[in-house]
Amino acid sequence: MSETYIEKLIKIVAKLPSLGSRSARRIVLHMIKKRENVIPELITALQDVYDNIKVCEVCGNYDTNSPCSICCSTLRENQTLCVVQDISDLWALERGGLYKGKYHILGGILSAIEGITPDDLNIDKLLQRISSENITEIILALPATVDGQITMHYISSLLKDKDVKISTLAQGIPVGGELDYMDDGTIKLALDMRKQL
Numbered sequence: 556m557s558e559t560y561i562e563k564l565i566k567i568v569a570k571l572p573s574l575g576s577r578s579a580r581r582i583v584l585h586m587i588k589k590r591e592n593v594i595p596e597l598i599t600a601l602q603d604v605y606d607n608i609k610v611c612e613v614c615g616n617y618d619t620n621s622p623c624s625i626c627c628s629t630l631r632e633n634q635t636l637c638v639v640q641d642i643s644d645l646w647a648l649e650r651g652g653l654y655k656g657k658y659h660i661l662g663g664i665l666s667a668i669e670g671i672t673p674d675d676l677n678i679d680k681l682l683q684r685i686s687s688e689n690i691t692e693i694i695l696a697l698p699a700t701v702d703g704q705i706t707m708h709y710i711s712s713l714l715k716d717k718d719v720k721i722s723t724l725a726q727g728i729p730v731g732g733e734l735d736y737m738d739d740g741t742i743k744l745a746l747d748m749r750k751q752l
Contacts, residue, residue, distance in 0.1 A: 561587070613684070615660030615677060617642055625649075625657060632656040634691040638681065638710065640664050640698060643735040648696065651739035653746055656694070659684060664697060664706040678710065685719055692720040694749060698733050699724075711752050722749040 558566075561583060569579035586593050610616075611623035618624055625631060635656030639645050640663060648654045661676045684690065695710060697703040711721055724745035734742065 614658045616645055634689060636690045637694040637696050639696050647734040651742055653743045664702045665709060666702045685717060690719055695723045700731055721752045723752055724749050
């Protein structure tokens with residue numbers, strides 16, 4: 556028996572992060588009930604993202620232009636670079652408008668279990684940016700997990716001979732916590748209380 560259109564859509568939606576098959580079914584049923592309004596808007600929005608969103612060649616952010624609006628901004632602090640695991644972390648920091656420097660997205664963190672090595676991350680590009688952009692401070696805003704700590708120590712060891720201040724977010728981000736799930740007050744406290752490594 557062949558898969559129905561609805562079952563196929565449920566399977567696709569269920570692949571999205573934080574959604575299981577039960578949540579996917581509810582979402583798909585809602586879209587079907589409101590299909591005259593919801594589905595055409597969703598199709599248009601998805602097509603717009605597919606056609607127009609680029610990966611920033613400098614920091615790795617998503618934007619309609621590359622370099623992105625953050626990298627091109629003359630209002631940002633050019634000598635401070637906040638290193639984050641993923642784009643969702645950049646968005647979490649930007650949400651509160653608390654950080655005024657620029658970013659570098661690693662695209663993950665080192666993980667022996669998942670087989671993620673330095674070659675899998677944007678570390679080489681980070682080192683190039685530090686030299687070419689005259690960076691004076693690196694803020695390592697990585698998860699407060701074992702793998703996040705290992706990644707911070709690895710990057711710190713690569714930068715020990717560079718004339719750059721290295722800091723990490725202070726208390727406020729709980730161990731095991733990820734920036735995307737933190738409220739603005741917690742992120743502000745962590746930024747304000749950052750410490751040098």
